[in-house]
Amino acid sequence: MEKIGRNEPCWCGSGRKYKQCHEAFDEKIKHFELQGHMVPERCMIKNPEQLAGIRESGLVNIAVLDYVAENIREGMTTEEIDRLVESKTRQLGGIPAPLGYEGYPKSVCTSVNHEVCHGIPSEAVVLKSGDIVNVDVSTIYKGYYSDSSRMFRIGRVDEEKSRLVRVAKECMEKGIAAVKPWTFLGDMSDAVNAHARENGCSIVIDMGGHGVGLEFHEDPFVSYVAPKGTEMLMVPGMVFTIEPMVNLGKPDIYLDDENGWTIYTEDGKPSAQWEVTVAVTEDGCEILAY
Numbered sequence: 001m002e003k004i005g006r007n008e009p010c011w012c013g014s015g016r017k018y019k020q021c022h023e024a025f026d027e028k029i030k031h032f033e034l035q036g037h038m039v040p041e042r043c044m045i046k047n048p049e050q051l052a053g054i055r056e057s058g059l060v061n062i063a064v065l066d067y068v069a070e071n072i073r074e075g076m077t078t079e080e081i082d083r084l085v086e087s088k089t090r091q092l093g094g095i096p097a098p099l100g101y102e103g104y105p106k107s108v109c110t111s112v113n114h115e116v117c118h119g120i121p122s123e124a125v126v127l128k129s130g131d132i133v134n135v136d137v138s139t140i141y142k143g144y145y146s147d148s149s150r151m152f153r154i155g156r157v158d159e160e161k162s163r164l165v166r167v168a169k170e171c172m173e174k175g176i177a178a179v180k181p182w183t184f185l186g187d188m189s190d191a192v193n194a195h196a197r198e199n200g201c202s203i204v205i206d207m208g209g210h211g212v213g214l215e216f217h218e219d220p221f222v223s224y225v226a227p228k229g230t231e232m233l234m235v236p237g238m239v240f241t242i243e244p245m246v247n248l249g250k251p252d253i254y255l256d257d258e259n260g261w262t263i264y265t266e267d268g269k270p271s272a273q274w275e276v277t278v279a280v281t282e283d284g285c286e287i288l289a290y
């Protein structure tokens with residue numbers, strides 16, 4: 001961390017003197033760093049103006065997913081979901097963040113059954129009764145990014161898959177409840193992982209969440225299998241996703257090397273995921289997108 005004079009303006013842009021603004025906050029972070037913990041860099045801590053921007057972006061993301069929820073049905077192709085997402089996002093003044101991101105060809109990810117994530121919408125994929133599908137929406141609005149996803153059950157879904165969808169949602173909720181400033185991302189992930197294990201499910205190890213807000217994918221990487229007391233210190237102003245991928249079978253996955261994007265479960269069993277964007281606050285967190 002760069003040293004700042006106590007009477008100089010604070011690094012956060014508030015215009016206040018450092019000693020009256022983030023000095024004590026920085027001291028607290030320093031204390032954890034000296035104990036050997038990973039701590040956030042200043043660029044990961046959003047100021048009130050940035051938080052307001054991400055919050056607005058989140059409102060667009062929520063509205064787009066609400067629109068998907070109203071319209072998704074049996075017999076629809078995932079390509080149609082892509083069109084719903086792109087048109088609704090643009091109607092609300094946003095840009096779908098996935099479109100063109102590192103060459104990604106569509107506006108949304110639609111991951112069906114044993115697809116873990118990054119399913120690419122297609123005219124060839126028709127939603128049928130018994131399917132479970134994750135729709136992962138990300139928005140750029142006035143330059144700010146938000147990211148969230150929900151699961152949808154199509155027609156008559158069997159007991160096992162329904163339970164998986166419920167457990168995955170509960171895992172995300174356990175994670176949200178464990179976001180507290182001056183504790184660790186590992187405390188949050190341990191809460192997520194424990195709930196999956198208690199229900200006989202597994203958490204994907206090699207994929208995780210991420211910081212978000214000023215860019216689509218920012219540091220830190222967010223694991224959902226890390227032990228308590230490990231990973232980065234959470235401090236007010238950090239914004240990241242909680243998006244554990246929960247498998248009914250084993251945690252092993254593989255990448256589709258034909259499209260270069262889609263991840264599947266190795267054992268072919270179903271996978272489910274719910275995602276929120278959260279901001280760490282003084283006493284917990286604020287959900288910015290769901």
Ligand code: MF3
Nearest residue numbers: 098101104109118136138147
């Ligand atoms: N929301 C997804 C994630 O954070 C988006 C992946 S990048 C995309 O993992 F290009 F596939 F959209």
Ligand code: CO
Nearest residue numbers: 147209241243
């Ligand atoms: Co994400």
